[in-house]
Amino acid sequence: MAKCDVCGNDYDKAFTIRQGDRGGTFDSFECAIHALAPRCAHCGCAVIGHGAEHDGRVFCCAHCARSSGVKGLEDRM
Known part of the structure; x- marks a missing residue:
C-alpha cells in the first residue's frame, strides 16, 4: 500500500x-x-476547470480577473 x-x-x-x-x-x-491545482490569483480557490490566464496569473473566472484589473476576459457571451 x-x-x-x-x-x-x-x-x-x-x-x-x-x-x-x-x-x-x-x-x-x-x-x-x-x-x-493552481490557485486563483484573486480569490485563492483551487482552479479545477479551465480557468483564465493573463500575464502568467491564473484566475478561476473572468470576474476574478476583472477584479484584479484584467480587461477583455469574459466567462460567456
Whole structure:
C-alpha cells in the first residue's frame, strides 16, 4: 500500500500523478486537486476547470480577473 502525500491515508488504491517537476502519491482526486491545482490569483480557490490566464496569473473566472484589473476576459457571451 502507498501513503497519500496530503492526508497520510495508507490506501491500496493510491495513485501517482506527475505534473512537470511536481507530483505526488494520492488516495483520492480530492487530495490530488488540493496539492496540484493552481490557485486563483484573486480569490485563492483551487482552479479545477479551465480557468483564465493573463500575464502568467491564473484566475478561476473572468470576474476574478476583472477584479484584479484584467480587461477583455469574459466567462460567456
